[in-house]
Amino acid sequence: PATPLPALGLFRAAMKQSMASGGNKWEPAPAALAAAQIAEFESRHRKIKQGDNVLIAVQERKPDGTYNIRFHSEKTAESIYKAQKAADFNGDKVNLFKLWENYQRIPPLDLVFKPGVETEPGEFNLFRGLDVQPATGGYYTLFREHLEAVMATNEDTDGYLWKVLAYRLQHLDTHIPALLAFIGAEGSGKSRITSVVARLLSPYSVTLSDPEKFVGRNNAALEGKLFVQLEEMILGRREDYDSRLKHYITSETLDVEEKYKAQWIIPNRLFVAMTANKREVVRVTERSRRWA
Secondary structure (H helix, E strand, O other): OOOOOOHHHHHHHHHHHHHHOOOOOOOOOHHHHHHHHHHHHHOOEEEEEEOOEEEEEEEEEOOOOOEEEEEEEHHHHHHHOOOOEEEOOOOOEEEHHHHHHHHOOOOOEEEEOOOOOOOOOOEEEOOOOOOOOOOOOOHHHHHHHHHHHHOOOOHHHHHHHHHHHHHHHHOOOOOOOOEEEEEOOOOOOHHHHHHHHHHHOOOOEEEEOOHHHOOOOOOHHHOOOOEEEEEOOOOOOOHHHHHHHHHHHHOOEEEEOOOOOOOEEEEOOOOEEEEEOOHHHOOOOOOOOOEO
16 A cells, blocks of 8 residues: 655645744645645555556555555546545646546556466556465364265265365466356255355455356456356356356456446456256256366
């Protein structure tokens, strides 16, 4: 997180003190005040390039002292700050967001998602580490027992699943070239498995039930994600969904798009698992190699 420059606060304190003491109402030069306002705004905002799209990243401090990053489109950010005025370099009142846009000192950064990998200068990494801590109390044992119960004590399947989960946590900078499908009756506990994985990889996990947000034309939710939890999503009935799903599992990159925005390409870091009651959720043949 950037540290706001104190110049604007010092200027305001000096003006207040001068006026309170009956002085000459000292005011900073317009150019100095404008520069201080831009610096203060820029300490919490950055322009980010997402392919051909431009976003505004806003740094927000949370009550626990940590920081959260929120992203807005340029149009949304302009609407949010439309009421905030500032003095420009001539002392005229203008929109603060427009003033920063015209005179920002730091060029736009490239949005990347590089878990566990050093970023290059000019890049903004979405990955900020996993929000997990070591714990005692038998949580591992409970999860293991639940997993064995759901998998019906199938040692081969159980062992494969543990290896996949371990690989996901040990190699965050790559994708898992297989889709795990937990298919069974309601109440069998299959969703509990994927929910635990989603929590371990939070906030880099997402739960989806709408095919359009996964293999359709509105799949921007996949950016910056390590795990995708699909719930009752039937993909086997449409050939285009099935083809794109196969691409997601094996490809090193993904085409991502959002409504009213240009398409962009991201590295594939996904691990995909689905839960369903029906077996026709995906097309599986004897020669299929992408499903588990």
